[in-house]
Each structure stands twice: as structure tokens, then as C-alpha cells.
Amino acid sequence: MHSSNLLIFAMKKSLRLATLLIAISFLSFTLISYSPIDPVQAYVGADMMRVGPEQRDKIAEYWGLDKSPLQQFTHWGTAVISGDLGTSMIFRRPVIDVIKEKFLASLALMMIAWILSGILGFTLGVIAGMKEGTWVDRAIKWYCLTLASTPTFWLGLLLLIIFAMGLGWFPIGLGVPAGVLAEHVTMGDRIQHLVLPALTLSILGVANVALHTRQKLIEVLSSEYVLFARARGEKGFVLFWRHGFRNIALPAVTLQFSAFSELFGGAVLAEQVFSYPGLGQTTVQAGLRGDVPLLLGIVIFSALFVFTGNLIADLIYQIVDPRIREGESSL
Amino acid sequence: MMKVIETTTIKTPYLKLNRRQQTIISIILSASFLLMIILGGIFSSNEKIQTYLEMRNLSPSLQHIFGTDWLGRDMFVRTLKGLTLSLGVGMLASASSVIIAVVLGMAAATMGRKVDTFISWLVDLFLSVPHLVALILIAFALGGGIRGVVLGVTLTHWPSLTRVIRAEVMQLRSSEFVEISRQFGKSSWWIATRHILPHLVPQFFVGLVLLFPHAVLHEAAITFLGFGLSPHQPAIGIILSESMRYLSTGMWWLAFFPGLSLLVMVRAFDILGENLCTLMDPYRGHE
Numbered sequence: 236m237h238s239s240n241l242l243i244f245a246m247k248k249s250l251r252l253a254t255l256l257i258a259i260s261f262l263s264f265t266l267i268s269y270s271p272i273d274p275v276q277a278y279v280g281a282d283m284m285r286v287g288p289e290q291r292d293k294i295a296e297y298w299g300l301d302k303s304p305l306q307q308f309t310h311w312g313t314a315v316i317s318g319d320l321g322t323s324m325i326f327r328r329p330v331i332d333v334i335k336e337k338f339l340a341s342l343a344l345m346m347i348a349w350i351l352s353g354i355l356g357f358t359l360g361v362i363a364g365m366k367e368g369t370w371v372d373r374a375i376k377w378y379c380l381t382l383a384s385t386p387t388f389w390l391g392l393l394l395l396i397i398f399a400m401g402l403g404w405f406p407i408g409l410g411v412p413a414g415v416l417a418e419h420v421t422m423g424d425r426i427q428h429l430v431l432p433a434l435t436l437s438i439l440g441v442a443n444v445a446l447h448t449r450q451k452l453i454e455v456l457s458s459e460y461v462l463f464a465r466a467r468g469e470k471g472f473v474l475f476w477r478h479g480f481r482n483i484a485l486p487a488v489t490l491q492f493s494a495f496s497e498l499f500g501g502a503v504l505a506e507q508v509f510s511y512p513g514l515g516q517t518t519v520q521a522g523l524r525g526d527v528p529l530l531l532g533i534v535i536f537s538a539l540f541v542f543t544g545n546l547i548a549d550l551i552y553q554i555v556d557p558r559i560r561e562g563e564s565s566l
Numbered sequence: 567m568m569k570v571i572e573t574t575t576i577k578t579p580y581l582k583l584n585r586r587q588q589t590i591i592s593i594i595l596s597a598s599f600l601l602m603i604i605l606g607g608i609f610s611s612n613e614k615i616q617t618y619l620e621m622r623n624l625s626p627s628l629q630h631i632f633g634t635d636w637l638g639r640d641m642f643v644r645t646l647k648g649l650t651l652s653l654g655v656g657m658l659a660s661a662s663s664v665i666i667a668v669v670l671g672m673a674a675a676t677m678g679r680k681v682d683t684f685i686s687w688l689v690d691l692f693l694s695v696p697h698l699v700a701l702i703l704i705a706f707a708l709g710g711g712i713r714g715v716v717l718g719v720t721l722t723h724w725p726s727l728t729r730v731i732r733a734e735v736m737q738l739r740s741s742e743f744v745e746i747s748r749q750f751g752k753s754s755w756w757i758a759t760r761h762i763l764p765h766l767v768p769q770f771f772v773g774l775v776l777l778f779p780h781a782v783l784h785e786a787a788i789t790f791l792g793f794g795l796s797p798h799q800p801a802i803g804i805i806l807s808e809s810m811r812y813l814s815t816g817m818w819w820l821a822f823f824p825g826l827s828l829l830v831m832v833r834a835f836d837i838l839g840e841n842l843c844t845l846m847d848p849y850r851g852h853e
Contacts, residue, residue, distance in 0.1 A: 251690075254687070255690065255691055255694050258691050259691065259694065259695060262691075263703055266703055266704065266706075266707035267703070267706065267707055269707050269708075270706055270707045270708075270709065380833070380836065381829070381833055383779070383836075384779050384783070384829055384832035384833045384836055385829050386783050386786050386787065386790075386802075386806075386825060386828055386829065387783075387787065388786075388787060388790050388806065389806060389821070389825030389826075389828065389829070392806065392809070392810070392813070392821045392825065393821070393822065393825070395813065396813060396818045396821065396822065496693070496695075496696045496697065497696070497697075499696040499698070499699065500696045500697050500698035500699070500787075503696075503698050503699070503702075503791070504698070504787055504790070504791070507790075507791055508810070518699060518702060519702070519791050519792070522702045522703075522705070522706045522791075522793060523792055523793070525706075530702075530703065530706065533699065534695060534699055534700075534703055537695055537696050537699045538694045538695050541693075541694055541695065541696060542694060
């Protein structure tokens with residue numbers, strides 16, 4: 236790709252990101268300002284009876300709640316632009332720190348699930364595509380369609396019942412063993428706690444990639460160059476490797492990258508079921524306990540996360556696919 | 567939806583083709599299954615989900631095929647009621663979602679470049695935040711409840727369909743009969759309502775069918791997380807999140823059957839929709 240092209244691409248993308256982020260911040264802020272949950276009450280919690288009206292006003296003033304929504308927004312907005320997302324009410328720490336710490340825990344979970352579901356889904360899709368119309372194909376298709384209508388959290392509960400409760404292979408929840416000091420937690424403990432949530436996420440991620448790959452492979456196999464290859468006597472794995480693989484690998488990879496949004500949503504549910512202390516569980520906490528700064532921070536962060544995924548997908552197409560690279564018109 | 571099913575099933579006698587008969591049989595089976603859920607949910611008495619402390623924590627048996635919970639409520643009836651509620655919420659949310667998609671898709675395709683750019687930007691905007699996070703935000707802002715759920719699911723599900731409908735309308739606009747109609751001096755309103763909207767009717771149902779499973783699963787998910795329907799309503803999400811507290815005592819049936827029923831219901835709707843699409847699609851209908 237030419238460097239000038241790359242520059243235009245980057246500029247267009249960052250402009251898009253900027254408008255999206257501004258709009259998202261504004262919309263979420265407006266939404267939250269209509270919330271019936273009283274932020275002061277959410278902050279004080281159960282001790283509300285012991286807080287007098289003067290103290291109430293003090294707390295409201297401390298958090299800037301006595302100002303108009305527009306003033307609050309400009310105040311918050313300018314702070315966000317300078318990189319300060321405010322202080323979380325639950326954790327009493329800067330929102331950025333909380334997100335960073337929780338996201339790292341989630342990242343391990345999401346990465347494993349993402350890679351596993353990608354590989355498994357691709358393989359299933361290839362098998363189904365190569366055996367189109369046979370019972371293997373039908374079974375895989377049926378399996379994927381059923382997966383697509385499975386509630387994530389129920390699958391998590393099911394795994395919990397079977398593997399943690401019934402067989403006792405894995406711990407029931409949390410990210411680390413309960414009652415153990417942080418420095419005594421071994422890598423093995425962490426991995427053991429990670430297995431079930433990661434499995435939940437990856438089982439569900441399979442369906443999309445598999446069905447897509449199957450469709451693409453069937454398209455490729457009905458093309459003329461494959462017909463010619465078959466006429467030359469190629470078949471089975473060799474045929475797939477020479478003509479199918481390269482054509483379907485790219486769409487599958489980009490599809491995986493643009494599925495970041497679902498991955499994030501799935502992580503929220505899986506983490507909630509397994510009480511895994513990641514960003515997803517924190518989102519739920521922030522929402523249930525009315526931690527507005529944290530919730531807004533997570534909304535913006537998740538938008539960035541999804542945008543990154545889509546950007547990588549676009550970039551891969553631009554750089555890897557020779558047809559788009561030469562065409563240049565798609566930018 | 568039900569009406570459509572009936573009108574299409576009437577055609578059975580003179581259709582001798584095998585594939586088509588299979589399609590119709592699937593439609594009848596899944597439709598009657600869904601109908602049974604709805605009727606069961608509406609007409610089953612509340613008597614069985616009252617508290618019977620002497621019948622607590624029973625594992626599944628012939629009398630209580632899904633078992634009973636810690637208050638002695640029959641899980642089968644609770645599940646049935648939950649499914650009916652989910653079905654209703656899902657239908658309402660996906661129908662409103664599809665209406666938004668049709669309106670915006672038509673507007674994007676017919677009202678000029680600026681509107682088009684704006685709407686596609688709007689679509690991007692709503693796709694840029696994970697559905698579940700957006701749902702939590704909306705439910706939080708509206709204070710939960712059935713209104714928050716329906717509105718949240720509606721607002722998060724229209725974008726992808728809007729794109730499809732926009733493309734469809736674009737294609738229709740440049741078709742010959744629309745061009746001729748325009749030459750005859752018909753107004754754009756006339757063209758939109760007489761030529762374009764009728765063509766979108768199948769799209770409307772296809773969209774409904776595609777969105778419904780997502781809508782139901784998201785409703786259950788958001789309720790499960792504690793943002794959706796109130797704990798007094800017999801929703802599947804509520805049943806499952808309650809069951810988490812009792813799982814460690816070995817009461818697996820509390821989570822297993824309600825979730826499985828939800829899965830089966832969504833799948834039944836899926837099959838129904840898929841087959842209906844096959845039947846309505848003129849290119850595949852004769853298969």
C-alpha cells in the first residue's frame with residue numbers, strides 16, 4: 236500500500252473514531268442523567284438514614300451533582316479529553332486504573348476464548364464445507380444453529396453444574412482461590428479458575444465462524460478453478476489446501492476480529508456466572524450500584540475495544556488481500 | 567405472525583413436492599409447539615406456583631416434571647409462564663426494531679445523500695458499543711422493568727437490518743417499474759407506499775425472524791444480570807439467576823430445565839422462521 240493511501244486511511248479512521256466517541260459520550264451521559272437512581276443514595280448506600288440534608292448537599296457538591304446536566308457534561312467531557320475519566324464510586328480509585336486492572340483479567344479470558352473458538356470454528360466450517368450435503372455437514376450445521384440459540388449464561392451454569400459441582404474438576408467460581416493471600420496464588424490456580432469461563436465463551440463463539448467458513452468454502456468449491464483442479468485429479472485435503480484455504484482463511488480471520496463486540500458481551504455474562512473478577516463483572520456492578528463514572532468509562536472503553544477489532548479487520552484486508560491492495564478503490 | 571402461518575399451511579393439499587412438504591411439516595410442528603407454550607403460559611393456573619412448603623426442593627418426578635424450587639413452586643409452570651413472557655417481550659421488541667429498520671432504511675435510500683450519510687453514521691454508532699453494554703446503560707437509565715428491557719432491546723437490534731433494507735430499497739428504486747411510474751408523474755410518496763413498501767413485506771417478516779432469537783436471548787441475559795424484569799415476574803432470566811444461589815446444594819434442575827426450554831423455544835422459532843422464508847422466497851419456493 237502507498238504511504239499516502241495509508242495516511243488517508245488513518246485520517247479517515249481517526250475522524251470516524253472521534254465523532255463516534257463524542258456521540259457515544261454525549262448519548263450515554265444524557266441517558267444516565269435521566270436515570271431515576273439517585274447518585275447520592277447510590278454512593279452512601281445503606282447508611283442513608285444517618286445522612287442529614289446538609290451532609291447530602293455536601294456529598295452532592297463534592298461530586299458536582301448540584302450543577303446542571305450540561306455543566307456536568309462539559310466538566311466531565313473536558314476531563315475525559317485530558318485523559319481523566321474520574322473516580323469510581325465503588326472502588327474509590329481512578330476509573331482508568333480500575334478498567335486497566337479488570338481488563339487485564341478479562342483479556343486472558345477473552346483471548347483464550349477468541350483463539351479457541353476461531354480454530355475450532357474454522358475447522359468445523361471446513362469439514363462441513365468439504366462434506367457439503369452429507370450427514371456430517373448436516374450435523375455440524377444443526378449443532379451451530381443450536382449453539383446460536385443457546386443463552387450464554389445458561390451454558391455457563393450447565394458447565395458449572397457438570398464440571399464444578401458434579402465432577403469437582405474445577406473450582407466453582409472467582410478468579411483466585413478464596414481465602415488465599417494474593418502472593419500465594421499460583422499460576423496453576425489462575426488457570427484452573429479460567430478454564431470454565433473460557434470454555435463457555437469459546438463454545439458459543441464457534442457457531443458464527445463455522446457457518447461463515449462453511450458458506451465461503453462452498454462458494455469457492457463451486458468455482459471454475461476448483462472444477463478444473465478436480466478435472467486434473469486433485470481431491471480431498473490437497474484440493475482444500477491449494478485452492479480453498481487461502482480463499483477462506485482471510486474472511487474467517489477478519490470475521491473473528493469484527494466479533495469483538497459479541498466477545499465483550501459474552502464475557503460480561505460468563506464472568507457474572509463464574510464470579511470471575513474481570514471487566515464484565517465490573518460493568519454489572521457499576522450498573523447495579525449506580526457507579527456512573529465507572530459505567531461511562533466502561534462504555535467508552537468497550538467502544539474503543541470494538542473499534543480496534545474492526546480496524547484490525549479492515550487493515551488485514553488492506554494489507555493481506557492482493558485484490559483490495561491493488562484495487563485501492565475500497566478506501 | 568400466526569395469521570401468516572395459517573394462510574401458508576392451507577396450501578398443503580395441492581403441493582406434492584417433497585421438499586416443500588417437509589418445509590410445511592416443520593412449520594406446522596414448530597408453530598404448534600410455540601402455540602402450546604403461549605396457551606400453556608396463559609391458561610395454566612397460578613395455583614401451582616404458590617408456596618407449598620411441604621413440597622420444597624423436590625427433584626423432577628412425574629408429578630412435577632421440572633421439579634420444585636425452595637418454596638415448593640412447580641418449576642414447569644414457572645418455566646411456561648417465563649417462556650410466554652419472553653415470547654411477548656421478544657416479539658414486541660423485535661417488531662419495533664424491524665419497524666425502525668424499515669423506516670430508517672427507506673429514508674436512507676430515498677431521501678438524498680445527506681440523510682443517507684447520517685443514517686449510516688447512526689448505524690455505525692449503535693453497532694460500536696457491545697449490545698450488552700448498551701442494554702445495561704439503557705436499562706440503568708430507565709430504571710429497569712419491562713419498559714427498559716423492551717426499549718433497550720429495540721434500540722440495540724435495528725442497525726444490521728437497516729443496512730439490508732437500505733440496499734433492498736436502493737435496488738427497487740432503480741428498477742424499471744419504479745422508473746416508469748415516475749415518468750407517469752407519480753409523487754415520491756405514491757411510489758414509496760404503492761411500489762416500495764409492498765416489496766418490503768417479506769423483508770419485514772424475515773427481519774422479524776432473524777431478530778427474534780437475539781431479542782429473546784438478550785432479554786433473558788439482561789434480566790439474568792439484574793437489570794431487566796423485576797424479581798416478581800416469572801421470567802427465565804430471574805429463574806436462572808435465582809437458581810445460582812441453590813446450585814451448590816445440588817439442585818441442578820432449577821437451572822437445567824428452564825434454560826433448556828428457552829433454548830428449545832428459540833430454536834423452534836428459528837426453524838419456523840427459516841422454513842417460512844424458504845416458502846415465501848420465490849426463488850427457493852419451488853424447490
